[in-house]
Amino acid sequence: MHDLIRTEGLKLHTLRSPWLVLGAAPVLVTAGISGLVLSRTGPLDTAAQSGALAHVGLSSLFTLVFGILVVAGEYRHRTVTDTFLSVPARRRVIGAKLALSAVLAAACGVVSSAVGLAVAAAWWADKGVRFDWSDATMWATIGGGVAWNAAFAAIGVGVGALIRSLVGAVAVSLAWVALVEGIVGQLVGNLARWLPFNAGQALGAGASAMTRTDLLPRWGGGVVLAAYTVLFAVLAVTTTARRDVS
Amino acid sequence: MGAKAGATPRPHSRGEPDARERPTDTDADTDTDTDTDADTHTDADADTRLGDAMSAGITVDALTKRYGPVAAVDGLSFTVEPGLVTGFLGPNGAGKTTTLRMLLGLVTPTSGTALIDGRPYAGLRRPRRVVGAVLEATGFHPGRRGRDHLRVLAQAGGIAPSRVDEVLEQVGLGDAGGRRVGGYSLGMRQRLGLASALLGDPQVLVLDEPANGLDPAGMADLRDLLRGLAAEGRTVLMSSHVLSEVAQTVDRVVIVAGGTLRHAGPLAELTAAQGETLEAAFLRLTATPDTDPSGAVTAPVRG
Numbered sequence: 001m002h003d004l005i006r007t008e009g010l011k012l013h014t015l016r017s018p019w020l021v022l023g024a025a026p027v028l029v030t031a032g033i034s035g036l037v038l039s040r041t042g043p044l045d046t047a048a049q050s051g052a053l054a055h056v057g058l059s060s061l062f063t064l065v066f067g068i069l070v071v072a073g074e075y076r077h078r079t080v081t082d083t084f085l086s087v088p089a090r091r092r093v094i095g096a097k098l099a100l101s102a103v104l105a106a107a108c109g110v111v112s113s114a115v116g117l118a119v120a121a122a123w124w125a126d127k128g129v130r131f132d133w134s135d136a137t138m139w140a141t142i143g144g145g146v147a148w149n150a151a152f153a154a155i156g157v158g159v160g161a162l163i164r165s166l167v168g169a170v171a172v173s174l175a176w177v178a179l180v181e182g183i184v185g186q187l188v189g190n191l192a193r194w195l196p197f198n199a200g201q202a203l204g205a206g207a208s209a210m211t212r213t214d215l216l217p218r219w220g221g222g223v224v225l226a227a228y229t230v231l232f233a234v235l236a237v238t239t240t241a242r243r244d245v246s
Numbered sequence: 247m248g249a250k251a252g253a254t255p256r257p258h259s260r261g262e263p264d265a266r267e268r269p270t271d272t273d274a275d276t277d278t279d280t281d282t283d284a285d286t287h288t289d290a291d292a293d294t295r296l297g298d299a300m301s302a303g304i305t306v307d308a309l310t311k312r313y314g315p316v317a318a319v320d321g322l323s324f325t326v327e328p329g330l331v332t333g334f335l336g337p338n339g340a341g342k343t344t345t346l347r348m349l350l351g352l353v354t355p356t357s358g359t360a361l362i363d364g365r366p367y368a369g370l371r372r373p374r375r376v377v378g379a380v381l382e383a384t385g386f387h388p389g390r391r392g393r394d395h396l397r398v399l400a401q402a403g404g405i406a407p408s409r410v411d412e413v414l415e416q417v418g419l420g421d422a423g424g425r426r427v428g429g430y431s432l433g434m435r436q437r438l439g440l441a442s443a444l445l446g447d448p449q450v451l452v453l454d455e456p457a458n459g460l461d462p463a464g465m466a467d468l469r470d471l472l473r474g475l476a477a478e479g480r481t482v483l484m485s486s487h488v489l490s491e492v493a494q495t496v497d498r499v500v501i502v503a504g505g506t507l508r509h510a511g512p513l514a515e516l517t518a519a520q521g522e523t524l525e526a527a528f529l530r531l532t533a534t535p536d537t538d539p540s541g542a543v544t545a546p547v548r549g
Contacts, residue, residue, distance in 0.1 A: 007402040014394035015387060078385025081352065082442060085379055086402035088351045088368035245352040246344075 004087065004096035012070070012104075021066045022108045025059035025149075026115040032058065033116055037123040044129040050138040050206035052120045056112045057145030057204020060152035063105035064173055067156020070101050071236070072166040084245055094237045098157050105153030109146035117142075137207050144218055145204035151229045152200065158232025161240050190214060199224035302363050302376070302449035302481050303327050304349065309358035311344050311505075318344045320505035321358070326483045326498075328449070331476045333496035333513070334485040337532050341505040342485045343382065346454050350379055362450055374403030378443030379452040380436075388428030392419060392438050395427060396445060405446050413441040418467065432459030440468070451475060453484040457491050469495045493517075493524045503532035 012018050032055035040048060071094070074080040087093050124131040132138075156173070163169040177197045185192030192198055193216050202221025216224060304326035311319040319341040326332045336342050347353040349360040351367035362370065362377055370376045386395055396410040414423045417437040422430070430438065436459050443451055451472075457465055472495055476482045486492050492499070499516060501509040508531040509516060516527050 003401070003404070007398065010394075010398050010401050014390050014398060016389055073387070077387045079387055081381055081384045082399060083402065084352060085350060085377075086374050086399060088370075088373060244347070244354060246347060 001092060001096060001099075004092055005100050007086075008070070008096050008100045012100075017073075018066055018069050021062050021069060022104065025062045025108050026112045028059050028062070029055045029112045029116040030119050033119050034123065037120075037127070044124055044127055046132050046135040046137065047207035049120065049124075049132060049135055050141040051208060052206070053113065053116050053138050053141045054145065054204055054206035056109055056116055056142055057148040057200060059109070059112050060105075060145075060148045060200055060204075061174070061177065063101075063108060063149045063153040064156040064159075064177075065170055066105060066108075067101045067153040067158075068160040068166065068169045068173065069156075070097050071157050071160030072164055072169045073160075075160075075164040076166040081245060090241045091237050094157070094161060094240050098154050098233050098236065101153040101157050102150040106146055106150040109149035112149075113142045113146060140218065141204060141206050144222065147222065148200040148204040148225065151203075151225045154229045155196065155232045158236040161236035162232075194224060196225065196228045199228065304450065304452075304481060304483060305359075305361045305364070306345065306349065307359050307361075309345060309348060309360050310356045311341070311348060311353065312356045317505050319348070319355075322502065322505065322507055323358075324500045324507055324510045326481055326500070328481045329476055329479050330497040331472050331482040331484065331495055332498045332500060333492040334483055334500050334502070335489070335492065335528060336485075336502040336508075340502045340532070342502060343454055345502070346379075346381065346452055346483075346485065349452060350377070350381070352381075372404050372446070374399065374405060374446035374448065376446070376448055377450045377452060378446060378448035379454075380439040380443045380456050381452075381454045382458070384439055384442070386427040386430075386435065386438065389426055391424055391426050392430065392434075393423035395438065396423075396441060399442055399445055403446050409445050409447070413444045416444060416471075417441045433461055433464050436460055436464070440471075448480075450481040451483070453482070455486060456484055457486055457488050465491060489525045489528060499524075501528060501531050508532055 033052040036048070036052050036055075037044070042048070074083060083093060084090055121131045156169075159173055160166070160169050163172060181192060181195045181197045185195065185198070193202065193214055198215060199221045202215040203218055203225055205215060205218060205221075215221065306325070307323050309319055309322045310317060322341070322345060334342055334346070344353060345360070348355045349362065349367065351373075359366065367373060367377065386392075390398075393410060393414065396413065397407065399405070400407050400410055411420070411423070414420050417440050419434065419437050419441060422434060427435065427438065436456060440453075440456060443453065453472075456468060460468060469491070472482050472484065476497070484492075484496070493513070496513055498511060499509065499513050500507070509527075513524065516522075517524055520527070522530070
């Protein structure tokens, strides 16, 4: 398994596109925090701090696309044939992709958090407000956000393995987050908080939620998101092992 | 290319698998990587594997693949022997590519078996060091450099990194390895695919339309390369539509149409029997399903 993960690492190392996707995450966090500070009418209190750092979790949209790229990119460019010729044990290949994507996404989340903290502290200093480094909610927000990043990368691997079309997988995923969870969510009311993106929002939420108020508690979001992650990982492994590659 | 063409032909005995490669390990999913020599590809190691080469043939037996009611491959049986270049011929839709994909473990047969060295592909412990394949559907990431593509394959296949530059030179891409594949011509991609197949110094080569996109010099290089590899005792199976090229390259032919075998045997025998060209024989054998009066369907499969 170690060799397989190293191979997957070398595949990513020799490309640029996956790193551009991950590199966009801290940029989004920087922009989000700056926008929050500039548009905020209330005080820059600890609730604002955790609200600012909640952008770390939102960058899971990028790790989701990253996870999709790791699998569907191979189908798109037909390198998957060579991959399975090298390692006919396809379950292990997908396992390596899941593990490496989740770890890299978590690392990306840590980098986004560091950048986010630096940006937020700078804004707070600029506004002459003390930045409270000991605010527990903010650190829970960061921890939840990093975990959300990792989970969505693994879910991305699953979506990529199920759909296999790179464009299709990205389109379906982003449409799901933007439309299905939002619009259908309003139709099904309270049930929407059980959907993956909303579970992630609960896990990485600040002191007050960003888009909806009826989220699960943080631990509940974590459990639900973990269940989705396992589900997609199992689907990725089983469907990839079974399907013909042509 | 063609660096090995002058090598002395190796004698080979048939049907006596080396004990190390006996077909006992058939469970791919419990691959435990017990191949201790895997990561050090030494000369001594290579010599040991050349011993294995003497048994490295392909055996296809009653192979069938159905997609719904349609049989893409229907009870196909043939063998491919070491030391020869075997042409795998058939019209479009004959089932050639599906057969090669089943042989390589990419497509699961509905029934029947396709074995390399007496084992299914998934049962080979280090498949890239046993079988080298170029498939039409194989691709390259356009943003990856040619050399990096091979580095990935070497890492995945347990092959010494030093092989990367060797095969780049062997296929004439020594100067292009540092460029991104997106800038390669079709012929250069074919060469890179060939380099991928040769990377593990395999005893069995499976090539799907390797001549596509090659210019005349590339064709001649390919012919010399394949003849040389066969002369070293390796098993070479290539599909092609370019019959004039096939006629100059192969020793044996396996002709399929409609998913069934139409003929298998030495090329010389086929063309000498009725004084035909390969093209005439091909068109006769593949013209109508299962009505060939010469009884080629039941001709001896072993040449």
